Amino acid sequence: MTWDVTVSDTLAPSYVSQSAMSATSAAERAASNKVTKYSQILASHDFTPIAIETLGPINASGLALLSQLGRRICSVSGDTRETSFLLQRISMTLQRFNSLALSSTFDSMHATNDEDG
Secondary structure, eight states, X not given: OEXXXXXXXXXXXXXXXXXXXXXXXXXXXXXXXXXXXXXXXXXXXXEEEEEEETTSOBOHHHHHHHHHHHHHHHHHHOOTTHHHHHHHHHHHHHHHHHHHHHHHHHHHHHHHHHHHO
């Protein structure tokens, strides 16, 4: 089993028009790109791309894998909330990433304003 996790910026110019049409379009496109990138290993590995958009949506095959992983963790732990916990941890990680990405834009804006004034 092999997987690759990628995060695509839902609001990036290359994705924004697709994202306006469908909530998971940027994630599905990023997942498709990963399948193409790793096409050489598909014959010998069970590969699943996990593509998450910065605003939250996850590609279908990635979500299916995460759901299956959550169910398997549940069968070991006995806690029926494990899938929910897994998705919440991913969501919190994404929120932290978004927070850092956003705050770095303020730093660059501040530096630009300092140079101007």
